[in-house]
Amino acid sequence: MEELLFYAETREGKGTGAARKTRAAGFIPGILYGVGHDSCQIRLEKKSTEKIIRKLESHNVIASLVLKKDGNEEKIRTLLKDVQIQPVKGDVIHLDFYRIRMDKPIRMQVPIHLAGTAPGLEQGGIMEHDLRELEIQALPDRMPDKIEIDVSNMQIGDTVLVRDIRIAEDVEIIDEPEKTIISMLAPKVVKEEVEGEEATGEAETAVKEETAEPEVISQQKAEERRKEKEKDSQSKK
Amino acid sequence: MPLMPKRIKYRKAQRGRTTGKSSRGNMLFYGDYGLQIIAPGWITNTQIEAARVAIVHHLKSRGKVWIRIFPDKPVSKKPAETRMGKGKGDVSHWVAVVLPGRILFEIAGVPGDLSLVALERASHKIPFKTKIVRRYAYKPE
Numbered sequence: 001m002e003e004l005l006f007y008a009e010t011r012e013g014k015g016t017g018a019a020r021k022t023r024a025a026g027f028i029p030g031i032l033y034g035v036g037h038d039s040c041q042i043r044l045e046k047k048s049t050e051k052i053i054r055k056l057e058s059h060n061v062i063a064s065l066v067l068k069k070d071g072n073e074e075k076i077r078t079l080l081k082d083v084q085i086q087p088v089k090g091d092v093i094h095l096d097f098y099r100i101r102m103d104k105p106i107r108m109q110v111p112i113h114l115a116g117t118a119p120g121l122e123q124g125g126i127m128e129h130d131l132r133e134l135e136i137q138a139l140p141d142r143m144p145d146k147i148e149i150d151v152s153n154m155q156i157g158d159t160v161l162v163r164d165i166r167i168a169e170d171v172e173i174i175d176e177p178e179k180t181i182i183s184m185l186a187p188k189v190v191k192e193e194v195e196g197e198e199a200t201g202e203a204e205t206a207v208k209e210e211t212a213e214p215e216v217i218s219q220q221k222a223e224e225r226r227k228e229k230e231k232d233s234q235s236k237k
Numbered sequence: 238m239p240l241m242p243k244r245i246k247y248r249k250a251q252r253g254r255t256t257g258k259s260s261r262g263n264m265l266f267y268g269d270y271g272l273q274i275i276a277p278g279w280i281t282n283t284q285i286e287a288a289r290v291a292i293v294h295h296l297k298s299r300g301k302v303w304i305r306i307f308p309d310k311p312v313s314k315k316p317a318e319t320r321m322g323k324g325k326g327d328v329s330h331w332v333a334v335v336l337p338g339r340i341l342f343e344i345a346g347v348p349g350d351l352s353l354v355a356l357e358r359a360s361h362k363i364p365f366k367t368k369i370v371r372r373y374a375y376k377p378e
Contacts, residue, residue: 215244
């Protein structure tokens with residue numbers, strides 16, 4: 001796996017205001033933290049950082065951070081722990097880097113890759129990929145960059161669970177063993193439908209015509225209270 | 238059966254405000270392709286159903302479709318030619334309140350070009366600007 005390199009420098013100020021000013025100046029604000037170290041506010045050049053982030057399959061990767069601090073450059077082994085993205089524009093708005101020690105195991109999400117073509121797909125089955133990343137604990141240098149699952153024997157009705165995955169002994173899977181990763185569903189039974197726009201129109205009118213009303217909880221409670229009151233008044237009489 | 242809640246706490250609701258961006262439901266979760274809204278607004282149950290039917294018809298029962306929004310807000314309306322007053326009108330339809338960034342539909346299990354056309358057809362049924370999003374680093378076969 002190629003080494004991921006991020007270039008950063010320290011910045012002053014923290015909080016929303018300082019982060020906004022950093023973004024306005026053409027940088028991405030971030031933070032570097034880790035056990036035994038003080039947290040450090042950093043900023044990264046926007047264009048080059050976004051280029052790297054967009055190529056990542058998982059936002060949880062081991063990366064090296066070259067940090068410029070007081071005129072000195074320091075290379076730190078980190079885990080890219082969180083990437084915040086603006087939902088509409090897709091801009092990267094904040095990055096979290098976590099300092100890692102090579103002798104301590106870390107937990108991270110590793111992407112799952114599928115290898116081969118499943119015969120079930122040719123029979124018309126639908127492959128449902130439920131789990132796309134697996135949580136794994138291992139030493140940083142033993143961490144796999146992907147987990148490959150061979151689907152070339154998957155027929156309709158087959159499933160691959162977390163417990164079916166075979167990986168190295170010094171790597172531990174944190175996800176529950178009963179979790180489903182992939183399942184091959186049977187093809188749907190096609191009903192005879194009216195073609196094209198007519199059917200769409202019919203669906204719309206059918207929805208409009210239905211006048212079913214939901215059950216109102218507050219109305220039920222009010223009615224219960226009214227009945228209780230009536231009972232009380234009758235018993236007093 | 239129209240898309241609406243089975244049980245509700247109150248019969249009618251106030252309008253509310255649609256400000257800000259969607260902080261939840263703004264990333265693809267289930268599928269490989271999705272339709273993301275980029276303007277705030279209300280989407281009615283009929284519009285959601287029309288968009289769903291548009292997708293399903295184009296995919297011809299292949300693949301899997303997820304609807305990521307649900308119309309849980311009642312909208313009341315007074316009958317035509319009625320004088321003002323006499324209380325709030327009856328519930329006329331149900332809407333889903335959406336903020337920019339919200340994923341409306343997701344598709345998986347079909348080739349990329351088919352998903353793109355299906356989502357484009359669905360976007361024509363939605364009365365707001367939308368865009369089609371793809372899972373990052375996803376490579377279609």
